Every structure is written in structure tokens, then in C-alpha cells.
Amino acid sequence: MSDTNSNRPSHRLFNVTGDGDNARWTDIGVAWATKDSKGFTLALNAIPVNGRIVMRINEEKPANKKGS
Numbered sequence: 614m615s616d617t618n619s620n621r622p623s624h625r626l627f628n629v630t631g632d633g634d635n636a637r638w639t640d641i642g643v644a645w646a647t648k649d650s651k652g653f654t655l656a657l658n659a660i661p662v663n664g665r666i667v668m669r670i671n672e673e674k675p676a677n678k679k680g681s
Contacts, residue, residue, distance in 0.1 A: 620645065624653070624668045628661035637664075644668055 622643030630637050642657040653668075 622656070622671050625671050626655060626657065627667045627669065628659070628664050629667050630664035638667070641666070643671065 622645050624644040625640060626642040626644060628639045628641050630639075639659070639661070641659040641661060642655060644653040644655050646653055
């Protein structure tokens with residue numbers, strides 16, 4: 614198991630309900646690659662009760678610019 618305190622999470626976890634433009638994405642946790650790179654350690658802040666779980670690369674959110 615990886616040491617989750619020594620590095621930043623590489624992915625974010627979302628519970629997704631609905632499809633397309635009507636999809637609702639709820640942030641539910643983060644994930645780190647294991648030391649052997651054969652899996653991931655998941656830290657969940659919430660347990661989804663429906664929908665699907667999507668894991669995405671953890672990227673910085675762009676600054677919200679007013680008027681653009």
C-alpha cells in the first residue's frame with residue numbers, strides 16, 4: 614500500500630448521475646497510485662448511493678475570469 618501522506622493524489626473521484634449535459638458530478642474523494650504501480654489507493658469522503666464512479670487525473674482548476 615502506498616504512503617498517502619508523502620505525495621499529492623494523482624486522481625480525483627466523482628460520483629456521476631445522469632448523462633451528457635444533464636450529468637451531475639459530485640466530488641467524493643481522491644486516489645494515489647500504489648508503490649508497485651499495479652493499483653490505486655482510494656480515499657473516499659462520501660460513499661455514492663447511486664450512479665457511477667469516475668476517476669479523473671487531478672488537474673488544477675483554471676482561474677475563474679469574470680467577463681470572459
